[in-house]
Amino acid sequence: MDLIVRTSSNSKSIVLDCFCGSGTTLKSAQINGRNWIGIDQSEHAIKATIEKLEGVQNDLFVDKPEYEFIEI
Ligand SMILES: C[S@@+](CC[C@H](N)C(=O)[O-])C[C@H]1O[C@@H](n2cnc3c(N)ncnc32)[C@H](O)[C@@H]1O
Secondary structure (H helix, E strand, O other), X not given: OHHHHHHHOXXXXXXXXXXXXXXXHHHHHHHOOOEEEEOOOOHHHHHHHHHHXXXXXXXXXXXXXXXXXXXX
């Protein structure tokens, strides 16, 4: 997924995953300096995504995710 994100988007691009599941693509986007939007109909998937994104380590090259959670 990392390879796909890196080769199909540029730094600061927006990666949209309309079926974000457990958030693997969004995590890749975050680690590779992309902005991202994730959507999922499953509460369970959203919970898993948030946990995965919260697990991203802040370091010199990777920012901790800052995001807004919108529930519809
Ligand atoms: C295999 S997962 C996606 C994996 C994800 N793209 C990734 O990179 O980790 C499929 C997800 O699609 C979601 N889904 C299926 N139909 C949907 C719909 N109509 N609207 C929103 N999410 C949907 C499911 O809840 C499930 O979490």
